[in-house]
Amino acid sequence: MDKIDKKIIKMLSANARESFANIGKSVDLSAPAVGKRVKQLEEKGFILGYSLRINHDKLGLTTRAYINLKIHQSSTLRTAYNQIKTFKEVQRCDRVSGEDSLYILAYFKNNKGLVTMLERISQYGVPNTRIILES
Structure with a gap:
C-alpha cells in the first residue's frame, strides 16, 4: 500500500460514495485508475465493505x-x-x-x-x- 492508496482510503472513509473522478483529481489519477486501485484494495482485504449512517431519531429509535x-x-x-x-x-x-x-x-x-x-x-x-x- 502506497501513499496514494492511503489517500484513497481516507477519502472513502469520509464519504464512501465519493466518485472515482473526484478522488482521481485529489491523487492525480484517472477515474478508471482509481477504480482499479479500489478493487485491488478490496481484493487484498484492506477495504471490507461500505456502510450507511442513519439518523435513528428520524426512524423513531429515540x-x-x-x-x-x-x-x-x-x-x-x-x-x-x-x-x-x-x-x-x-x-x-x-x-x-x-x-x-x-x-x-x-x-x-x-x-x-x-x-x-x-x-x-x-x-x-x-x-x-x-x-x-x-x-
Whole structure:
C-alpha cells in the first residue's frame, strides 16, 4: 500500500460514495485508475465493505443504550453472543475481556423496548445498562 492508496482510503472513509473522478483529481489519477486501485484494495482485504449512517431519531429509535452483560457461566457465552447479535435492536455486539463478557449497543423506539430487551438477555447474565443521552 502506497501513499496514494492511503489517500484513497481516507477519502472513502469520509464519504464512501465519493466518485472515482473526484478522488482521481485529489491523487492525480484517472477515474478508471482509481477504480482499479479500489478493487485491488478490496481484493487484498484492506477495504471490507461500505456502510450507511442513519439518523435513528428520524426512524423513531429515540432510546439508545450500551448494555454490558456479565455472563452467568462461561459455557453460555458463545450461545448468548450468537443469539444477541441477531436481535433487530442490536447495532453492535462485541465479546470483550474482563469482568463483562459482552458489550451491546442497541436502539429502541422507547424505554419499554429497552426493558423488553433486558428481560430477554437476563437469561444469559447480569446486564448493566447505560442510556445514551447525546451523541
